[in-house]
Amino acid sequence: MSKRTADAMEPPNGGLTRQRRTYTIGELARLFEVTPRTIRFYEQEGLLAPERRGQTRIYHEKDRVRLKLTLRGKRLGFSLAEIREVVEMYDAMPDGNARQLKRLLEILADKRANLERQLEDIRLMHRELDDVESRARDVLASLETESTGS
Amino acid sequence: MSKRTADAMEPPNGGLTRQRRTYTIGELARLFEVTPRTIRFYEQEGLLAPERRGQTRIYHEKDRVRLKLTLRGKRLGFSLAEIREVVEMYDAMPDGNARQLKRLLEILADKRANLERQLEDIRLMHRELDDVESRARDVLASLETESTGS
């Protein structure tokens, strides 16, 4: 939770205006600062479904975006199962029946509520940090005047 | 991650203006919607240190606040170890030497950066949810006009 996750810069895109770039698992891993193992694990959990050229995996933009969203969800404390729940329904949307769609809306509302609570938590936590920090600074200052002023 | 955690209401406080209330482990557990096991575990991990009356634990306001902050930290994705790190230093502040204090400030800055990133994540995630939701509503609407209009 203390890593400086370099959230998926758009790749330099050497010349070609857009698209058609593909990635190996290693490239993608470096891009998001995760291990290949993690990416394979996410696939196994149904969060990714890359193309296969023979035995090796080939990732397109679509897959990269998926991974990006997945990692973002993770940072927000969603479990892989929760993320998959949304991803799957999103994929099944075209042929989605009404029941499924309503269920999806429910889930989304739930996630939204979650985000709201987190926002409030962040606000509160921010104040706590301010408080602890100011106390720490005070003590630190008093320590210094002590050793200086005597 | 989908539980409606009823964030520690101030207890009704029957008459007495403040303080001096104590809690059993069960009361505290109900208050925060966790199990006693969880609370004992947090103690074992050095996050709580309740008074002991003989064998049984007695919790004061201080302990309740600790627990509240701990749970808030958890919802924000901090590990118990990270939370303990701050809690311990906070306790040790009076006699804190300069090195410890500077270290504490570092940790706080780190947590702060974390919160910033989470805020950004929340903003982005919010848009994604909006997007998915509007698509879902569109499909749903088209389904209904379909079955109605024919």
Next chain:
DNA sequence: GCCGAGGTTTACGTTAACGTAAAGTGCTTG
């Protein structure tokens, strides 16, 4: 005096999310 509700310790079980190691495949490069 016993009973049930709540407290206690001890210890093994469980789940999620990967890590790690072994053993094999496939290209390309000196």
Next chain:
DNA sequence: CAAGCACTTTACGTTAACGTAAACCTCGGC
């Protein structure tokens, strides 16, 4: 063609954060 590098599968290991079960006190009430 051998070496090396990146990919692959399979499978067992690990860590955090509790759950669960057993076996025990202890206290107020009937």
